[in-house]
Amino acid sequence: MGDVLRRRRPGGSVATLRRHPRAGGRLHRPHRRLDLRQGCLGPRASVLRGARQQLSRAPRERMRRVFIGVDCGTQSTKVVLRDAVTGAVVAVGRAPHELIERDDGTREQDPAWWVDALRAAVRDALRAERFEIGGIGVSGQQHGLVCLDASDRPVRPAKLWNDTTTAVESAALTRTLGGDKRVLELTGNLPLPGYTAPKIAWLAAHEPNAYARTVRMCLPHDYLNLWLTGEFVTESGDASGTAYFDVR
Numbered sequence: 001m002g003d004v005l006r007r008r009r010p011g012g013s014v015a016t017l018r019r020h021p022r023a024g025g026r027l028h029r030p031h032r033r034l035d036l037r038q039g040c041l042g043p044r045a046s047v048l049r050g051a052r053q054q055l056s057r058a059p060r061e062r063m064r065r066v067f068i069g070v071d072c073g074t075q076s077t078k079v080v081l082r083d084a085v086t087g088a089v090v091a092v093g094r095a096p097h098e099l100i101e102r103d104d105g106t107r108e109q110d111p112a113w114w115v116d117a118l119r120a121a122v123r124d125a126l127r128a129e130r131f132e133i134g135g136i137g138v139s140g141q142q143h144g145l146v147c148l149d150a151s152d153r154p155v156r157p158a159k160l161w162n163d164t165t166t167a168v169e170s171a172a173l174t175r176t177l178g179g180d181k182r183v184l185e186l187t188g189n190l191p192l193p194g195y196t197a198p199k200i201a202w203l204a205a206h207e208p209n210a211y212a213r214t215v216r217m218c219l220p221h222d223y224l225n226l227w228l229t230g231e232f233v234t235e236s237g238d239a240s241g242t243a244y245f246d247v248r
Contacts, residue, residue, distance in 0.1 A: 072140035093125030105164035140221030
């Protein structure tokens, strides 16, 4: 609870805040029914009833069909709506992310923040309009390590691509695997500090309890896809930046 969160501003300045528990719960009031039986509202009752019947018989207006594109970046989640026929941009939305930032090179984010930002960005784009959604495509920041327990709940904050605490593990992995040349023969990529493989080694060395609770791992935009669809998948583009996937 003592982690310092810094939200970077476009001008380069940094606003510092501390995370507090979020208040939950919402007050729901029962809806009041309007009784349209003759006599309850006098002469207006028949007029209201007739209008209601006319509306129920009117053909429904066809909603505009759009596709939603999502980009879960380091600083924010962006959403774009494009017309399914013309491809024209219909609307855009954005919601910022907080960042756990420490002097040792730590750069982390709670995956729940991405979900909250996705919700907010979609609301920002829709602006109370109604659309027929043809599909949703999700992209995002690469290399980050999301650790999930047996119920697919994040075990800890995700270590991001720009986290440099894994430099020691990066060098150790390269030595263990036989040096740069051998690593390139195995995967086509070196296990650089920003890639995912050194983050796994860091977790095992520095947080063995969290490592033991981890049942499976994924990348940031894979986590959003899991939340949206229930499917645990990735694709070769993002997998290429893990340093444990043979890109050839």
